[in-house]
Amino acid sequence: MQQIRKEEYREKAVLIAVSTPDVSDAKTKEYLEELAFLVETAGGECVKKYVQNLQHPDTRTYFGSGKMAEVADFVRENDVDMIVVDDELPPSQQRNIEQIAKCKVMDRTHLILDIFAKHAKTAHAKTQVELAQYKYLLPRLTGMWTHLEKQRGGIGMRGPGEKEIETDRRIIRNRISLLESRLKEIDKQKRTQRGHREQFVRVALVGYTNVGKSTIMNILSNSEVLAENKLFATLDTTVRKVVFQNLPFLLADTVGFIRKLPHSLVESFKSTLDEIRETHLLLHVVDISHPDFEEQIQIVQKTLAEIDAGDKPTVIIFNKIDQYSWVEKAEDDLTPRTKENVSLDELKATWMAKCGPKTLFISAKTKENIAETRDFLYEEIKKLHIQIYPYNNFLY
DSSP: OOOOOOOOOOOOHHHEEEEEEEEEEEHHHHHHHHHHHHHHHHHHEEEEEEEOSSOOOOOOTTHHHHHHHHHHHHHHTTOOOEESSSSSOOHHHHHHHEEEEEEEEEEEHHHHHHHHHHHOOOOOHHHHHHHHHHHHHHGHHHHHHHHHHOSSSTTTTOHHHHHHHHGGGHHHHHHHHHHHHHHHHHHHHHHHHHHHTTSOOOEEEBBBBBSSSHHHHHHHTOOOOOOOSSSTTSSSEEEEEEEEEEEEEEEEEOOBBBBTTOHHHHHHTTHHHHHTTTTTTEEEEETTTTTTTHHHHHHHHHHHHHTTTTTTTTTEEEOOGGGOBBOOTTTTSSSOOOOGGHHHHHHHHHHGSSSSSSEEBBBTTBBTTTTHHHHHHHHHHHHHHHHOOOTTTTTO
């Protein structure tokens, strides 16, 4: 008789965020929805969200004392496993909240690092994530390891190690130094690999996390890259040789960006981000159905500027047009327009078509406008090939 498999336990989480005067209530709600998606991606379940309007987070307990006591009561009464804060917490704040709520407390940075640890499959990605984790944990060693002794397993516990000897700061710093040296060697190997691709134009898919980059990669390259409805499903840069008509080029699928991307991750993923820095053309994928896609565009552009890739030739690809809808504000028609009656031509006539020098509208899911996109990219890549490799244009 086949044994019935027990359903995997999902840790219960309470999410908390401070809404400051420069952030609207709608924005705060949107941020908490993204945080809930992060918790779900990590394997948890959001059971309650708390927001407090403050000029700035309380320096001692993030929320005010009364509101934090309310959160702690809910945690105790509902057997909640952890509190997740939509900001990066100083070590003292984290310890104070733990003492009040008597449960595990994670900040946004710790949660993102944990998701990266969960999704890291290759030795390269694991090394990058481990380095970022140690850099995050080093200033938090006081109390962190005793906390790990009490909580075995679960979200946030996919750390680089729980051995007692690692409580020593010197050993942690030595480990960081070793990992940095290892990544430098990886950087050299990656540079050598990229050097062997000099005869090809390099194109990279970039964008906010979960906008459909991997799905587009699969369509354009006829390959099978992992594509899931999860944040940071792709960590390792995947490079495929693609041929449009008679023109070969290299297409890379890169790690997605996100609001408040931890600086330690940006530093640790330097060799991965080099793939973006050294590309000839960026395909900036945008989820047009997301209510806050304009801010996501700005976050990606800001991150690209931070890694010295902001001046690359870029094509903006608005994906998920099959899920897009808008509200027509005509005086004689109060009925919201739905996705069924927003045509491709109408989208091309909107302000979105002017978001960049070159824009495309597609649905990777339904394959709408994919043929036109291939033709457009063929012409763009051919121009780059002629410009970069003027003595290797026998293809034309």
